Amino acid sequence: MSWFELFAALISAWGVWLTARRRPWCWPVGLASVIAYAWIFIDAKLYSDALLQLAFAALIVYGWHRWLRHLGDDGRVRVAALPPKQAALHLSIGAIGAIALGAAMHRWTDAALPWLDAALTAFSLVAQWWQGRRHIAAWWLWIVVDVIYVGEYVYKSLLITSVLYAGFVVLAMIGARSWQRAREG
Numbered sequence: 001m002s003w004f005e006l007f008a009a010l011i012s013a014w015g016v017w018l019t020a021r022r023r024p025w026c027w028p029v030g031l032a033s034v035i036a037y038a039w040i041f042i043d044a045k046l047y048s049d050a051l052l053q054l055a056f057a058a059l060i061v062y063g064w065h066r067w068l069r070h071l072g073d074d075g076r077v078r079v080a081a082l083p084p085k086q087a088a089l090h091l092s093i094g095a096i097g098a099i100a101l102g103a104a105m106h107r108w109t110d111a112a113l114p115w116l117d118a119a120l121t122a123f124s125l126v127a128q129w130w131q132g133r134r135h136i137a138a139w140w141l142w143i144v145v146d147v148i149y150v151g152e153y154v155y156k157s158l159l160i161t162s163v164l165y166a167g168f169v170v171l172a173m174i175g176a177r178s179w180q181r182a183r184e185g
Contacts, residue, residue, distance in 0.1 A: 004036070005040055008037050011032050013164060016168055022077045022182065024068055024075075028064070046111070047111050048118045049120075063131060077134055079135075079182050082130065101121060102114050105118055136179045136183060149165045150169070
């Protein structure tokens, strides 16, 4: 067992839990977790995942800034609707990004799972973008992506991380329900 991986997993779980609760502190906690996980993924030769952590760092800064401008009186972020045309556009961009990144990783690196890792990376970026923009749909996309990540991490023997991502699936379900209630109420 890697103590560093366990530490990163705990910090990541805390950040997602705070996000599900619509608390702005999720962003700095998330920043700490993506920095830690960048090192873990480089070591596992999951280069798309490592790049994803760097992209997450930029999106975290964006999301934090955006959330602070949309807080309710209770100190929690207000949920926003995602128009279907925007959702389709963002998912199309994710698919194009997955193909481009997968091709690059397959051709120019020794990545362990270049196509799968690239697809998960691209759609994780879409989900993170949606999270920063306060869309409930982010949770549904996270559920799909995280279920697949569990299998990838089991395959790569990152067992702590696979358990973490199984926990993320549960937290995403809780987040989707909580955000839906906030949107309705």
